[in-house]
Amino acid sequence: NAGVTQTPKFRILKIGQSMTLQCTQDMNHNYMYWYRQDPGMGLKLIYYSVGAGITDKGEVPNGYNVSRSTTEDFPLRLELAAPSQTSVYFCASSYDGGKDTQYFGPGTRLTVL
Amino acid sequence: AQKVTQAQTEISVVEKEDVTLDCVYETRDTTYYLFWYKQPPSGELVFLIRRNSFDEQNEISGRYSWNFQKSTSSFNFTITASQVVDSAVYFCALSEESGGSYIPTFGRGTSLIVHP
Numbered sequence: 001n002a003g004v005t006q007t008p009k010f011r012i013l014k015i016g017q018s019m020t021l022q023c024t025q026d027m028n029h030n031y032m033y034w035y036r037q038d039p040g041m042g043l044k045l046i047y048y049s050v051g052a053g054i055t056d057k058g059e060v061p062n063g064y065n066v067s068r069s070t071t072e073d074f075p076l077r078l079e080l081a082a083p084s085q086t087s088v089y090f091c092a093s094s095y096d097g098g099k100d101t102q103y104f105g106p107g108t109r110l111t112v113l
Numbered sequence: 114a115q116k117v118t119q120a121q122t123e124i125s126v127v128e129k130e131d132v133t134l135d136c137v138y139e140t141r142d143t144t145y146y147l148f149w150y151k152q153p154p155s156g157e158l159v160f161l162i163r164r165n166s167f168d169e170q171n172e173i174s175g176r177y178s179w180n181f182q183k184s185t186s187s188f189n190f191t192i193t194a195s196q197v198v199d200s201a202v203y204f205c206a207l208s209e210e211s212g213g214s215y216i217p218t219f220g221r222g223t224s225l226i227v228h229p
Contacts, residue, residue, distance in 0.1 A: 033217075040122070042204060042221040050214055058216070090158065098208035098215025099146050099165075104158040 023091030136205030
């Protein structure tokens with residue numbers, strides 16, 4: 001099993017550009033999450049999904065969108081990138097939601113200039 | 114107010130010293146879950162332990178041990194005889210119910226540096 005995979009690993013965007021961060025898991029987990037990690041701030045939840053077709057906002061959803069058309073994939077869309085979105089983004093999945101261990105992808109380092 | 118407080122931003126020790134990382138949480142729920150994750154310099158996040166609110170037994174896994182005390186809302190992590198490979202950022206997380214789902218909240222992390 002590959003676990004949770006994320007692409008790309010690194011990306012530099014110009015202000016106002018858009019992009020999609022890809023996340024795929026092969027563990028048949030229903031629950032998936034997107035976090036951002038800023039230095040010294042821990043992980044902040046952006047969006048989460050409890051199953052295909054169901055998504056909900058986390059603590060810091062502004063400037064992002066998600067979709068969940070399949071169990072495996074949970075892409076994160078950034079529209080109109082801003083410097084404040086410079087961060088490391090982690091995708092995670094779990095079998096039993098927040099009660100359970102989360103399995104994290106390797107992260108995407110995004111810089112917005 | 115933070116739901117998960119890791120007051121120690123950075124701890125520096127010399128190899129073979131014991132070190133305790135503090136985690137204090139805040140919740141009104143009776144059912145919740147606590148976690149510790151490790152983030153080594155390579156950047157990935159690795160699960161260490163999970164505890165539910167009804168299980169106050171302390172746990173030991175090799176050089177790692179965890180002390181869960183509901184009376185003080187703390188879930189502290191101790192590394193005995195620290196090694197250079199323990200150098201990492203350690204995150205404590207609390208998961209409590211919100212809108213029918215359990216939502217994790219992470220602390221800001223404690224950076225542990227173990228010097229040879």
